[in-house]
Amino acid sequence: MAAGAPAERPQPALTPPARRSPGFLSKMAASSGRSGRRLWAALVPAALLCLAARAAEEPSTADFDVRPGGEVHSFSRSLGDYTCTFTYSAQGGTNEQWQMNIGVSEDNLFFSCSVWRPQGKSYLFFTQFKAEVKGAKIEYAMAYSQAAAGGQSDIPLKQEEFEITETTVSHREGKFRFELSKLMIVAKTPHDEL
Numbered sequence: 001m002a003a004g005a006p007a008e009r010p011q012p013a014l015t016p017p018a019r020r021s022p023g024f025l026s027k028m029a030a031s032s033g034r035s036g037r038r039l040w041a042a043l044v045p046a047a048l049l050c051l052a053a054r055a056a057e058e059p060s061t062a063d064f065d066v067r068p069g070g071e072v073h074s075f076s077r078s079l080g081d082y083t084c085t086f087t088y089s090a091q092g093g094t095n096e097q098w099q100m101n102i103g104v105s106e107d108n109l110f111f112s113c114s115v116w117r118p119q120g121k122s123y124l125f126f127t128q129f130k131a132e133v134k135g136a137k138i139e140y141a142m143a144y145s146q147a148a149a150g151g152q153s154d155i156p157l158k159q160e161e162f163e164i165t166e167t168t169v170s171h172r173e174g175k176f177r178f179e180l181s182k183l184m185i186v187a188k189t190p191h192d193e194l
Contacts, residue, residue: 059103065095066117068124075115077102082135082189084113088180090124104189111136111189116182120149126180130170136187141169147182154182 064075068090076085079102086100101114115131131141143162146155161176162169169183 059101061099061101063097063099066090066098066122066124067095068092070127072128075100077113079104079111080135082111082133082187084111084115084185085132085134086115086129086183087132088129089127091127092125093123096122096124109189109191110139111187113185113187114183116144116147118147118149120152120181121146122179122181125178126171126176127178128171128176129180129183130168131183131185132168133185133187134167136189137166138164138169138185139188140184140186142184143169143180144182144184145177145179 060077060079062075062077066088067073070089070091072087072089074085074087075098076083077100078084082102082104084100084102096117097119098115098117101112103112104110105112111133113131113133129143141164143157144154145157146152148154157176157179161172163172167187169185171180
């Protein structure tokens with residue numbers, strides 16, 4: 001390298017040679033005119049729609065009250081093509097705050113739904129319960145008499161106390177011992193095989 005000659009700056013290794021050429025840069029600068037504005041005007045709303053659609057697919061948690069009184073109540077949430085509905089009847093005490101969490105796996109193969117009392121054990125006397133998923137088929141489900149909270153562990157119901165079908169988890173008449181604090185469901189979504 002000759003003394004006094006400007007040092008040549010190395011180009012970034014990942015930049016394709018065509019993008020380093022002065023012709024490429026002048027073409028990019030020229031596209032910022034009227035046609036470039038039209039392109040941006042079309043791309044920005046499309047990008048926002050994609051972001052909104054993706055946000056709608058994010059897992060969500062919703063609070064709801066489980067109300068005693070012997071009446072049948074339902075709480076439902078949807079995410080895309082999938083819905084989870086919790087239906088119950090309970091007696092005793094006062095309203096309890098519960099939560100429902102729904103989500104879809106990143107590969108869109110599984111839909112999950114959890115219904116639970118965040119404080120752990122429910123003090124209500126459940127006469128019936130059913131959690132139902134729509135748009136997917138249950139692969140795994142479990143019901144608990146106590147949810148893990150405050151140093152306590154999950155305590156599952158005995159297998160004979162509840163039943164699982166392709167789309168529901170529900171109490172088993174005559175076997176269910178009236179205690180419920182948590183339900184978990186993982187369901188397989190329909191997808192096209194390649």
